[in-house]
Amino acid sequence: MGAIRALRGTRDILPPEVVYWQQVEQVARGVFARASYQEIRPPIFEQTELFARGIGEATDVVGKEMYTFSDRGDRSITLRPEGTAGVVRAFIEQNLGSQGNVQRLWYTGPMFRYERPQAGRQRQFHQVGAELLGSGSPVADVEVIALATDILRELGLRSLKLDLNSVGNKGDRTRYRQALIDYLTPYQSELDPDSQDRLTRNPLRILDSKDQRTQEITQGAPSILDYLEPESQSHFEQVQQMLTDLDIAYQINPRLVRGLDYYTHTAFEIQSDDLGAQATVCGGGRYDGLVAELGGKETPAVGWAIGMERLILLLQDLQTQSPPSPNFYLVSRGDRAQAQALVLAQKLRYFGFTVELDLSGAAFGKQFKRADRSGAPACLIIGETEAEQQQVNLKWLTSQEQETLTQNELFSRLDQLKAKIG
RNA sequence: GCGGGCGUAGCCAAGUGGUUAAGGCAGUGGAUUGUGGUUCCACCAUUCGUGGGUUCAAGUCCCAUCGUUCGCCCCA
Structure with a gap:
């Protein structure tokens, strides 16, 4: 009947679900605070150029998934498809790295990608992310990975697996890329169509094709890990050693390739078996070239993003949470009584109690039924007589x-009531 | 963007071409006109996402469209 509905790929997060979101945000805030990370809130839209340059023109995200439009001043604007580019832009523009000091930042908020929706994949989705800018040390990589595992562990999520790889520096990747092309070219006609396409454009991505024949072929492909320079290799080894020192379990996956162009050296993903095709809960890595690419000084950096919707799907399977109950439910009937109940409610709230006021003016029986449902331990009743x-x-x-x-x-x-109610 | 499944009330649903569209939860009114959590009674879809078609007859079959879901793709 002409009612307006939410757009495809967007949805309303209703109060019972919001409880889980708040839980995640609270845990994340705590973990970040203890590691001295500070929150940053960049804008939700930016110049299209920022993402095109930062994420990479050849990536699918930039090539076919962005919400891009012209504003009234004819600027090309894009709704952010991810968080890192905006944080890096702010880092450069606001001179956050001016003294060469390390910046530890985190953010949360909506991201936008024009994709076909399915479970764990919306067009408007939300991420929590961490970025550590200004350190190229492998300690930084591990500090950042530990933030993610700490958040997930504190939320009670077990049976997640951490995949780790190194995609090396630019030179490493160029040499490996050539080796991979040399290996794959004889098999060209046997690869799935998408992979044939990528052979020249983005051969590394062929490694995570799900096509069976392609997987068989790539089984024998050279590994990027054999193409790392000694320095890259040492970095990767130190990361592994420190993860082990922290008792963070991981598995090396030389086929792990990230879809955004800016990653260098360490790349990682945290996956769950309970999410179907959208298994990645957290993805990230090092991106040493991005700050310079976006016009800042050469600055090493490492970070990740967690997909909130996916995380919350897992959380909901794990535990049941309900919206909080009030301390008092206020039952009243009659104009004068309702007015007094309102005053009473306010005073109780000023004292720190949570109070739900029944506005219905319905029979007491009905109000009590609602009081009961509210979960409040006590109710306060004002009728005409009172x-x-x-x-x-x-x-x-x-x-x-x-x-x-x-x-x-x-x-x-x-005071006495406070003690009794807790 | 491609391929498959599904779409019945606020929610979960039965219904597989034949006259009046089960049931449950929630909701509303009452038994109980100022006292709840139990119980009992009543009410709660002129209509099956939307539009068109086939048929004497359509929730049921066909087409389109929208939404959703699973996979591809992509990625968090």
Whole structure:
């Protein structure tokens, strides 16, 4: 009947689900705070150029998934498809690295990609991300990976696996790329069509093709790990050693390739078997070239992003959370009584209680039913009689005990009630 | 962008071409006109996502479209 619906790939996150989102945000905030990471909030849209240059013109994200439009001033604008480019732009523009010091930043918010929606994949989706700018040390890589594993572990998620790889520096990758092309070319006609396409454009991505024949062929392909310069190799080895020191389990996956062009050296993904095709909960790595690519000083950096929707799917399987119950449910009937109930509610709130006010004016029986459902341990009742006498009935919903006091008496006992309600 | 499944009330659903579209949860009213969590009764879809078609007859078959879901793709 002409009702307007949410756009495809967007959805309303309703209060029962928001509880999980708040849980994730709270845990993430705590982990970040303890590691001295500070929150940054860059804009949701940026010049298209930022993403084109940062993520890479040849990537699918830039090539066919961005929400790009012209604004009224004829600027080409893009809704951010990921968080790193905006953070790096801010880092450069605001001179956050001016003293050569390390910046530890985190962010959360919506991202936008024009894709076919499926479970764990929306057009508007949300990420929490961490970025450590200004350190090329393998310690930084591991610090950052540990943030992600800490958040996931604190949320109670087990049975996630961490895949680790090194994609080396630019030179390493150029040499490996050539080796891979040399290896694959004789098999060209046997590869799946997508992979044939990539052979010249982006051969590394052929490694994570799901096509069976392509997988068989790549089984015998050279490994990037054999093409790392000694320095890259040493970096990778130190990362592994430190992960082991921290008891963070990982497996090396030389076929792990990230889809965004800016990654160098360490690349990692955290995956779950319970998410179907969209198994990656967290992905990230080192991106030493990006700051310079976007016009800043040469600055090493490493970071990751967690997909909130996917994480919350896992969390909902694991535990049940309900929206919080109020301390008091306020039952009232009649104009004067309702007005007094409102005043009472406010005073209780100022004292720190959570209070839900029944606005229905319905029969007491109905209001009690709702009081019960609200989960409040106690309700306060003001009817015509109480209103006249400035009284209130305090009823404990568990024991059915009820007493009548004056409203002033109630206020004088708030400390005592606080102790009782907790 | 490609391929398959699905779309019945706020939610979960039965219904496989034949007259009045099960049931449950939630909701509303009442038994109980100022006291809940149990119980009982009543009410709650002129209509099956939307539009068209086939048929004497369509929720049921066909086409289109929108949405959703699974896979490809992509990625968090």
